[in-house]
Amino acid sequence: MSAIIWRAVLITLLWTPWLAAQAGNPPTSTTTCNLDDGRQVYVRYNAVTAKEKITNGKAWTPGGTPMTLFTEAQLSLGSSMIPIGAYSVYPIPAHDHWTLAVNKNVTPGAAYDEKQDIARSPMETLQVAQPNDVLEVAFAHVGTRCTLRIYVGKTASFADFTAK
Numbered sequence: 001m002s003a004i005i006w007r008a009v010l011i012t013l014l015w016t017p018w019l020a021a022q023a024g025n026p027p028t029s030t031t032t033c034n035l036d037d038g039r040q041v042y043v044r045y046n047a048v049t050a051k052e053k054i055t056n057g058k059a060w061t062p063g064g065t066p067m068t069l070f071t072e073a074q075l076s077l078g079s080s081m082i083p084i085g086a087y088s089v090y091p092i093p094a095h096d097h098w099t100l101a102v103n104k105n106v107t108p109g110a111a112y113d114e115k116q117d118i119a120r121s122p123m124e125t126l127q128v129a130q131p132n133d134v135l136e137v138a139f140a141h142v143g144t145r146c147t148l149r150i151y152v153g154k155t156a157s158f159a160d161f162t163a164k
Contacts, residue, residue, distance in 0.1 A: 026063035033139035033146035035163050039072040041146050043089060045137050050153040052135075059090035059101065059112040062135050066090055066112070069102060073163040075146075077102060078121035081164070087118070091150055091157065098123040098157040100148070123150075123157040 026046040033041040046063030054060050067089040075082040077100070086106050092099040102119040103112065128151070136151040144163040149156065 029137070031138050033141045033161075035073055035141070035144065035146070039163065041073065041075065041139070041161060041163070042068075042070045043137055043139070043148065044068045044070075045135065048135050050131065050133050050135070054093050054152070056094050057092065059092050059114075061090065061112070065108075066103070067137065068106065071161075075161045075163055077119040077159065077161055080119035080121070082119050082161075088112075091123070093155070097125045098150075098155070100157075100159040121159055123159045125155060125157045127154050128156050129154075 026048055028044055029047045030042055030044045035041070045067040046065055048062045052062065059066075069082075069087045069089045071082065071084055071087075074084055080102075082102055088103040088106050090101040090103060090112055092101060100119075100121050100123050101112075101114070101117045103116045104118050105113060105116045131154045132151045136149075138149045138151075140147040140149060146161045146163070148159045148161060150158075
């Protein structure tokens with residue numbers, strides 16, 4: 001697919017949450033990892049408060065909507081390969097560690113189906129002294145690696161995506 005088409009798809013993915021926010025949904029945020037060769041990896045999510053209920057062992061959808069990953073590069077997460085495209089991302093909390101699931105179903109309103117996961121990886125999870133009142137998602141970029149960082153309450157969880 002040409003770069004123009006990918007950019008059009010990306011613009012659509014980035015504008016959709018803004019339009020949904022106009023309908024009274026939680027505000028959305030986007031974090032970006034810019035790879036050295038100009039390709040980008042994006043995650044869009046609802047910026048919910050830390051007061052939202054998070055259930056251990058259940059896929060978390062902040063604000064009732066999964067996070068969305070859009071990648072212009074083939075990525076690896078753990079031992080799995082993620083092709084270029086758009087995916088749903090589900091953090092799965094547990095008491096002492098979290099898991100990150102990347103799912104091929106991006107249908108709005110669809111329930112999480114583990115059978116549609118294309119990648120799943122444990123996340124490094126730490127407790128932090130200063131709690132975050134609002135969900136914060138960010139990338140740290142080093143070389144071909146984009147480390148997804150999720151901060152909510154006193155929990156900080158990290159997962160490494162590596163561009164191919």
